[in-house]
Amino acid sequence: MEAPANRVFSGVQPTGNLHLGNYLGAIRHFVNLQDTHECVYCVVDMHAITVWQDPAELAANTREVAAAYIAAGIDAEKHIIFNQSKVSAHAELTWILNCVARIGWLNRMTQFKEKAGKHRENASVGLYTYPVLMAADILAYRATHVPVGDDQKQHLELARDIAQKFNNDFLGEGEVFFPQPEPLIMGPATRVMSLRDGSKKMSKSDASDMARITLTDTADDIAKKIKKAKTDPEPLPENVEGLKERPEADNLVGIYAALAGMDKAAVIAEFGGKGFGTFKPALAELAAEKLAPLTGEMARLKADPAYLDSVLEKGAERARAMTEPVMAEVRRIVGFI
Structure with missing residues (x-):
């Protein structure tokens, strides 16, 4: 079979509170990859x-991620947008790769x-074997x-180790069925941190909504969160080393750079x-300006769940x-009849 x-391949979890980190670190880059790659x-x-989800919220959050993909500019006709549970290969291959x-x-x-x-x-x-499911996804x-x-x-x-071991266990020397996937490390602000603690990643699960800018926040919400974002008393440094x-x-500074399409320097x-x-109001204005079209289009799409379901199907x-x-071919290779 030709590779x-x-x-x-990439994915976003539907666990609610999609935020600026999801957009700058992942979804925005997904859009750019459409020009150079076949995208799933x-x-x-x-x-x-892998952690308990309220079923009704999971369904709503699944549609929200689909809406974010489309609103950001992913073309569902040319590329593929779907939810994992609709494709049984993910579960079946996970079991084989677990072995x-x-x-x-x-x-x-x-x-x-x-x-x-501690618990x-x-x-x-499922949380323990999460990385095997991720390998199967890819x-x-x-x-x-x-x-x-x-x-x-x-x-x-x-995932690369599992692919190599599968090839080594089941195929002749030098033969490859599963290619070893290569990482694409995407541009600036791949890691957006909490607005309340610069040492922690911006997270959907943070107890404080003030720690993140969500993709449903209004301009007023964004301004309030950035105004209250934790900072030190010193002015911004005169060079990047000072950060x-x-x-x-x-x-x-990293968030501003990513939103403006410039580097930190x-x-x-x-x-x-x-x-x-001086800096925080400028950042709030820029963030509101850049996110407003995305937020508006997401709201429009989420109001039509039947359309989102049809895209996913x-x-x-x-x-x-x-x-x-x-x-x-995997079944044949491992001996299932």
Whole structure:
């Protein structure tokens, strides 16, 4: 079976509170990749249920992620938008790859330790094997590239290890069925931090809504959150080096740079030496301006759930057509009849 030459797979979890970090770190870059790659974009609802989700909220959040994809500019006709649970290959391949992956590999996954915290014994098995499902997501499409942030690099390395072990276990020397997917590290602000703590990633699950700018916030909401964002008392430095020991300042400058399409040095050239009383209103105005079209279009799309469901179903049909021959060959390779 011929492998695709330039296929991207990525996904966003439908766990509510889609925020600026999701947009700047992932969704915005998904749009740009359409010009250079064949793109498969998933709403990863199976990943979401590794921790308990309210069923009604999960359905609404799945539609919200689909709306965000479309509103941001992803073309659902040329590329694929679907939700994971509609394509059985994800679950089937996960089981096969569970039998390829090693417990020692999963024990090294730092994200499980972070998410499970002190209550590891009470975490779901799904949360523990989450990285194997991620590997199956990618390998079911034999994707060649995966856009990843810093926190997902380890999971992609695991997917590469699993692909290599599958090939080594079941095929002749030098033969390859699953390609090793390559990471695409995407531009500035791949890691947007909390507005309340510059050492922590902006998160959907943060207890404080003031820690994040969501994709449904109004201009007033954005201005309020940026005004109250944690900073230090010093003015912005005169050069980028001066941001190194100032995580909150560095985060706000990084957000401005990403929204304006410039680098941090250019932001510092404009605002260096000025206080946050000057910089924060400029950032709030820029964020509101850049996010308003996205927010408005998302609201319009979410008001038509039947349309969003049809996009997801059509995408799933195309995704199934892509994965079915892959799974047929996987079954043959491992000896299923």
